[in-house]
Amino acid sequence: MFWKPNAACAMHPCRRMHILSGLSVMVFVLAWMISSASTLHAQSPVTLARDGQTMASIVVQENAPAATQFAATELQKFLSLVTGATFEIRHQPSDSGSSIFLGYSPTVEKHGLTLDKLKPDGFYQALINGNLYLVGRDDPSDKFMPVDRDELYDKEHGTLNAVYNFLEQECGVRWLMPGEIGQVIPKLDVLTIEPGIHCENPVFTDRKMDYLGHFLKFKDIDDFTDSRMEMTLWLMRQRWTTDNFQRGLHSTDRFEFGKRFGQSNPEYFALQKDGQRAINTRRGSYLCWSEPGVAKEFIKDARAWLQGQPPQSRGLSEWSANCFTKNQVCVDPNDAYKHYACQCDKCTAIQKKYGADAKDYSSVIWPAIVEVARGIEDIKGAYISTLAYPPKLFTPQAVQMPSNVHVRLCITGAPSIYAPDLYRQELALLQQWSKLMHGNLALFTYQNISRFDPLEVAMETMPRATAQFYRDTKPYIRGARILRAGTQMTTNMLDYYIAMRLLWNPDQSVDELLDDYFLKGYGPAAKPVAELYERLESLWQTIYTFYPNLQAQDVRYARGKRQGAAKEQDLWNKIYTDQQLTQFDHWLTEAQQLAQGSPQIQARISLLRKNFYDPL
Incomplete structure (x- = not known):
């Protein structure tokens, strides 16, 4: 199954829902009374379609957000494919038949399906008094799913998640891989729903796999789809997160320090062993993080972005999407910093005093990032995002981390389970960071060895290790972004599919998930x-x-x-x-x-x- 209910948001059962051909059972837990117990238990199942004839209509408010309206079209499309019936989308309930209400409305609130019980991406499925409610928190925007960028649509669309859950659990639909080749659409003569109320929240609010650009570059992507929209839809159907806890990486060169300050402020840049400053090298410009002026310039840039000023006000050609997104600013050293690390007296002294590793510069760099965060503390909701990644992988010894710093820790992840010593080290590091960040920590994990020769032809598949990893780390993190930058979709698709389900709820049985994948996807084979x-x-x-x-x-x-x-x-x-x-x-x-x-x-x-x- 895609997910199991968790205690944070569970409501009472009027039924047991058998999931995935009897492989597991979803239990609905009593949370409050709807009307009275006698009324509730008297309710009957509702048939939505029989023998190709519809017995219900889809109801969406006339002024519903674009995300809710899109959810209605997805439900209409797949219900028609499953039942052979045509489901009308209406703004008001029909005088006859049942209604499938999508999105939040006064009617929903009347039944106690309040949004304050939902985490981001959570939803309700409820059958009450003969009507079905599929409800989540939806962003009020009048636009939905732009596909002209590498990051997926990141505005809330909980109702769409409710629709996909309904289609999977009640109708048996699966999206095992991108394109029509991955769709599993059973044919049902009768579609009947049992009464009951279910509220579902993800365990991890941060759930990502690579980014859209990686998928579109796979050697075999044309075997699945040639449509960017279809690839985007497949990832959305895997419940891609809308959480924006941490975005961006290796961002400092996007701040154009070399262009802006290379001549006027050479002290901003890392001093090299030959006495030169690392300005506009072949890998970009590298900074002297102990120089106070560097943090001051970052603060000015961050405040300009957060206060809606144009990039030209800071001498920038653009607000790079890698650095500036919504209410966050990513401040993170360029990659390969260790090859250009600053050798000035101040950086060297800090490194000598606090450096736990000759190749790690955590105690040099983190104080500057903290200083930038302090410089925007007065802007409500604003924060600095960054990675715990070489050259600043370890927790800093000389600073207190403010709450407006969001950190994504970069570790091997699930593959390290196969190397026990490495796994123990990574878990210890993860726990240190989680303690420092009070559990408000996300991961960036790497399952991408097979993209390099001679392993490029190997299948880097590890669903059971992935399941163990997220069960072990669940108490310490809010989620993860998994880099599986292999070369083909074919050799990655199973692990993408299973990992996204485990990121929703790591307590699921991975063997049951695998059984379902093979049974639904390969039938007699x-x-x-x-x-x-x-x-x-x-x-x-x-x-x-x-x-x-x-x-x-x-x-x-x-x-x-x-x-x-x-x-x-x-x-x-x-x-x-x-x-x-x-x-x-x-x-x-x-x-x-x-x-x-x-x-x-x-x-x-x-x-x-x-x-x-x-x-x-």
Whole structure:
């Protein structure tokens, strides 16, 4: 199932909903009375469609937000595909039949479905007095889902989440992968809903996978869709977060310090060993973080953005989306800082006094970021966002972190479970940061080793490790952004799908989620495909057995060197052996035979052969 109810927002049951072909049960917990117990228990199930004929209409207020109206069109489309019936979208209930009310309204409030019980992205599903209510908090904007940028639509659309939940849980719809090839749409002669009220909130409010631009660059993306909108829709259907806790990274070069201050204030820039300042290097400009003027300029820039001034007022060509979004400003060193770290006397003295690691500059950089945050404290709701990432990975020793600093900690994440020493170190670091930030911490994790030779052809699949990781880290974080920058959608799609469900609720059974994925996606061929993936997960873990400290850079920089050749030799002689390849071929052949008569399932299996097996 996509999610299970949590105690933060649960309401009483009038039914047990059997989810995913009996794999698990969703229990509705008593929270308050609707009318009276006798009235509630007297309510009956409601049939929305029978034999291709509709018995209900979709009701949306005339002035409903664009997000709510879009939810209505999605519900109308998929209900029609499932039942063969045509569902009318109306602004007022019909005189006959049931109504499916979408979005918040006075009618919803009358039934006690108040929005204050919902976290961002949460929703209600309620069947009361013969009518169905699908309700969430929706942004009042008159525009919805712009697709001309790499970040997805980030305004609240809880009603749309309620619609997708309804279609999955009540109708059996699935969106396993992008495009029509990934849609599972059962045909139902009768669609009947049991009475009851359910309120659902995500455990993690921060839930992201890569960014849209990565997906659109996959080598095999045309096998799924050529539509940017369809790719966006698929990610939305995975309940992509609307949380804007932390955005941006490696941002300081977007502040154009080199252009603005390279000549007038060379002291702003990192002093190099040769006596030069790191101004407009091939990697950008690098700053001297102990120089007071640097923080002052950041403060001026941040205040100008937050107060609605044009970028030209600060000598900038634009307000870069990587730095300036809504009520936040990202202040984060350029990548590769360690190669351009400041060697001035002040930075060196701070580093010598507090530096826990010769390559870490946390005690040099964090005080400046804190100073910038202090400089905007008077602007309500404004905050500084940044990463805990080299060169400032560790918690600072010399400063107190203000509440208007939002931090995303960068660690390996789920793959580190295969390297126990690394996992213990990362959990300890995570707990230190969580304590410092009072639990208001998000993660940036890396599951992207397979984008580098010689592992590019491997399938980096780890659903069970992902499940363990988010169960272990649940008490300490608000969520995560998972970087899976592989080269193909085919070899990533299962892990995307499972991870997004675990980010909604990490307490779900990953085995039940996998069973559902294979059963819904591969039908009669579910068993051999599931066996293939289970073996691939085991083999990926074996890679870490050979190389317990394996990181992406270890593979990347080993290419062309002796150790790189040795690793490639191990890949084929010890992991993806001829015997393993023969077994892969056997499973795929068996799956194709079992799926005869099911063109869509055969097409999915063909993708595994074409984009995974054949390149091996």
